Amino acid sequence: MQFIDLSEIEVIGGKGGDGLVAFLREKYVPAGGPSGGNGGYGGSVIFVAQENLQTLLDFKYSRLFKADDGKRGGPNNRTGANGKDLIVEVPCGTVIYDIESEELIGDLVTHGQRFCVAKGGKGGLGNKHFLSNSNRAPEYALPGLEGEHKYLRLELKLLAEVGIIGLPNAGKSTLISALSAARPKIADYPFTTLVPNLGVVRKPTGDGTVFADIPGLIEGAHTGVGLGYEFLRHIERTRVLLHLVDLTAEDPLQDYQIIQQELEAYGKGLIDRPQVLALNKVDAVLPEDIELLRTEFSQITRDPIVMISAVSRTGLEELLQLVWDKLDDLPQEEVQLKSSIFKIEAP
Numbered sequence: 001m002q003f004i005d006l007s008e009i010e011v012i013g014g015k016g017g018d019g020l021v022a023f024l025r026e027k028y029v030p031a032g033g034p035s036g037g038n039g040g041y042g043g044s045v046i047f048v049a050q051e052n053l054q055t056l057l058d059f060k061y062s063r064l065f066k067a068d069d070g071k072r073g074g075p076n077n078r079t080g081a082n083g084k085d086l087i088v089e090v091p092c093g094t095v096i097y098d099i100e101s102e103e104l105i106g107d108l109v110t111h112g113q114r115f116c117v118a119k120g121g122k123g124g125l126g127n128k129h130f131l132s133n134s135n136r137a138p139e140y141a142l143p144g145l146e147g148e149h150k151y152l153r154l155e156l157k158l159l160a161e162v163g164i165i166g167l168p169n170a171g172k173s174t175l176i177s178a179l180s181a182a183r184p185k186i187a188d189y190p191f192t193t194l195v196p197n198l199g200v201v202r203k204p205t206g207d208g209t210v211f212a213d214i215p216g217l218i219e220g221a222h223t224g225v226g227l228g229y230e231f232l233r234h235i236e237r238t239r240v241l242l243h244l245v246d247l248t249a250e251d252p253l254q255d256y257q258i259i260q261q262e263l264e265a266y267g268k269g270l271i272d273r274p275q276v277l278a279l280n281k282v283d284a285v286l287p288e289d290i291e292l293l294r295t296e297f298s299q300i301t302r303d304p305i306v307m308i309s310a311v312s313r314t315g316l317e318e319l320l321q322l323v324w325d326k327l328d329d330l331p332q333e334e335v336q337l338k339s340s341i342f343k344i345e346a347p
Contacts, residue, residue, distance in 0.1 A: 005233075008152070009152050012149050012150075014043040014070060015120075018072045020126045020127070041121070042121040045065050048090070049111055082123075092110065092111060094107075097152065098151070105117070170255075172214070178311075241275045245277065257300075277303045278305075279306070283309040306318050
């Protein structure tokens with residue numbers, strides 16, 4: 001499935017039906033009065049969050065969404081039928097912006113959550129409405145009002161409690177494949193991961209926790225360098241960041257600091273997010289070098305540090321325990337992220 005997390009669309013609410021000019025024509029009623037009914041309301045465009053959707057792919061090919069118009073009023077004071085609402089399904093985690101004002105107008109997080117993005121127009125009044133003592137036979141009615149017309153930008157921010165971050169080739173995809181049933185593409189060249197990968201890791205209690213493998217960031221990512229900031233938005237909803245550092249890199253400490261600087265430059269509180277620092281590929285480093293690196297990292301961060309190897313699965317139990325402890329220390333949010341959201345089975 002192609003992963004699309006950004007799309008621009010046009011939404012139009014249905015036009016209200018016109019009011020009707022009509023007069024009562026009945027046998028034995030020689031002076032029938034006005035009987036034109038009101039027009040029906042136009043349909044609205046309504047977004048509904050669905051847990052079984054994971055991408056905005058549908059909006060790549062369909063960019064115009066218009067609800068049905070209301071029907072014209074009828075004789076004998078009959079009101080026209082309302083236009084049918086247009087229901088549009090979007091993934092959980094979809095954020096809606098008004099392109100013209102750049103205003104955030106909606107954020108759909110939970111399954112079944114509904115949000116009206118374009119209201120239908122009100123139906124026009126029929127001539128029956130204008131009957132009065134001074135005007136016994138009004139010969140005019142009002143047209144229906146146009147529905148709302150908006151240009152929207154949709155952004156998908158994945159719902160994951162733990163975000164795995166790090167430079168390209170730090171071993172993020174290998175780690176998520178070792179922890180969960182996710183099977184991302186793994187290779188020995190940079191930028192193997194081009195889209196976020198999701199995996200569900202089971203807690204000892206049996207609950208599932210969603211982990212997100214975020215595509216590799218590089219220096220200047222917040223300005224668009226490399227894969228850019230397109231995937232930084234997916235970290236915004238995470239509660240804990242798992243920062244993976246490659247110990248076989250030329251300068252692991254500098255690699256760590258590059259990512260920290262990118263989080264701070266991007267803003268939105270990412271730098272203040274609780275973190276667990278995992279020093280990866282310990283099986284490829286001499287024991288004395290491992291202890292030296294642990295000491296150096298402990299001098300520049302207060303975050304818990306764990307030595308692991310995603311390939312040999314060394315230290316993964318200790319790593320997960322640190323993550324669980326971090327999550328347990330955080331206040332429970334209203335949005336509970338379930339493994340069923342993404343339909344991914346844990347091993």
